Amino acid sequence: MDSQAGSAKGMAGRLWGWPVAILVGFPIGGLIADLAVDGVDSVGAALVAGLIAGAIFGAAEWFALRQWASWLWIPATSAGMAVGLTAGAALVDYGVGRDDLALMGAVTGLGVGVLQAIALVLAGHQISTALLWAVANPPGWALGWFVSSYVISRNIDERWPNFGASGALVFGLLTWLLLAVLLSRSSEAPRATGAAAQ
Numbered sequence: 001m002d003s004q005a006g007s008a009k010g011m012a013g014r015l016w017g018w019p020v021a022i023l024v025g026f027p028i029g030g031l032i033a034d035l036a037v038d039g040v041d042s043v044g045a046a047l048v049a050g051l052i053a054g055a056i057f058g059a060a061e062w063f064a065l066r067q068w069a070s071w072l073w074i075p076a077t078s079a080g081m082a083v084g085l086t087a088g089a090a091l092v093d094y095g096v097g098r099d100d101l102a103l104m105g106a107v108t109g110l111g112v113g114v115l116q117a118i119a120l121v122l123a124g125h126q127i128s129t130a131l132l133w134a135v136a137n138p139p140g141w142a143l144g145w146f147v148s149s150y151v152i153s154r155n156i157d158e159r160w161p162n163f164g165a166s167g168a169l170v171f172g173l174l175t176w177l178l179l180a181v182l183l184s185r186s187s188e189a190p191r192a193t194g195a196a197a198q
Contacts, residue, residue: 084111
């Protein structure tokens with residue numbers, strides 16, 4: 001148990017760039033996508049904004065994860081964001097109430113999480129690791145929007161495609177810890193299998 005905790009702690013240190021990538025990538029991706037579509041208020045706007053924002057923060061995330069994930073993380077994040085945001089925003093009829101934002105966030109997180117999970121499996125990670133990542137994303141995205149709804153209204157009033165810096169900070173820190181545990185467990189599994197085979 002101590003070795004697992006130590007391994008996760010060591011992985012968290014190696015993943016220090018993850019929360020930074022989230023904190024920088026989300027606001028920049030959201031801003032550029034908002035400049036392109038001027039608010040997520042239709043299917044077309046959601047699709048385009050999702051592709052743009054997802055590509056930008058997906059690239060930032062991949063830069064932090066490049067040792068553990070392939071470049072497929074970027075298109076997976078972009079496509080997942082586009083599909084998830086399009087479905088989520090339509091589901092809440094482009095509403096901006098807290099309940100709407102949380103539901104839209106959960107659906108967006110589902111799209112992003114599932115496609116990122118596929119990218120993790122293609123990069124050689126265990127299916128269980130990828131599945132846990134996919135399951136954790138919807139509540140993480142919902143929480144990000146919920147936090148942002150209490151801190152800043154600009155992103156909400158202008159119908160940005162993703163939550164702002166306050167939500168990104170919470171999302172980044174929580175997923176940083178989760179990734180540290182998941183990736184340390186995933187990297188230990190091949191060693192354990194190899195040791196059992198000897």
